[in-house]
Amino acid sequence: MTEPTVTTLRRWSDRLPRGLGHVVDVHETDSPAERRRRRRVSAGTLLAGTGLLGASLSTRPGSRPFYGLTFATALTWITGGLLSGPLQRGWIENRARMLNRPVVVPVATGVATFGVFCAGSLVARRIPVLDRAVSSALDFAEGGSGPVVLLTTCANGLGEEVFFRGALYAALPESHPVATSTAAYVLTTVATRNPALVLAATVMGTLFGYQRRATGGLQAPLLTHLTWSTLMVAVLPRVFRGGRHRSGAAS
DSSP states (O other): OOHHHHHHHHHHHHHSBOOTTOOOSOOOOOOHHHHHHHHHHHHHHHHHHHHHHHHHTTSOTTSHHHHHHHHHHHHHHHHHHHHTOOOOOOOEEBTTOOEEOOOHHHHHHHHHHHHHHHHHHHHHTTSHHHHHHHHHHHHHHHSSOHHHHHHHHHHHHHHHIIIIIIIIHHHSOSSSHHHHHHHHHHHHHGGGOOHHHHHHHHHHHHHHHHHHHHHSSSHHHHHHHHHHHHHHHHTHHHHHHHHHHHHHHHO
């Protein structure tokens, strides 16, 4: 290669982000009093949000009670997160050790994880318990007006990240915050009584937790969550139902 080519490749290589296991060296810690406040607010918010989430998914998809409870759940997460104290946006570090706000990488991660879930949905169609669970979850994506469904999805994605990767993560002890915040996220989803949603929460909650740890803030998991969830409600129903119809026709 010519020297200019090598220089160009090195420049582009330096712009690539460091791995998810790398933690940005930016530390902003709470005082003991602030940590106690976060814990009190987070505990109350967790109980209220979990109850509302379970109630919302016990209603008829697309009904007024469903939308009312869904927006109430999102508002609970957001309000609790904001009342807990200051929330950090976070940084992403490239190989040249330059810090930038995470935007492109989190969005690309959301698209990639959606692709994995699309492939997984085709496998789930062959497992009766998962087929029923995914179908039940998709009923809520298909049960109402498209724009309203998308709005509720984004509102809850925003709320969950503000609370779970914002307030709750910051309130936890420094040892094992990823595992602890993910466990709380998964246990909250158990209230839906849907194994497909619990499985998705386990996978994505772990990813969001590592993004939070690596960047020191909630912007990366928030953008990944919004990208992934938007594609899940807008595209996955057609992939899942369409794939099943083609399979049935072929048999």
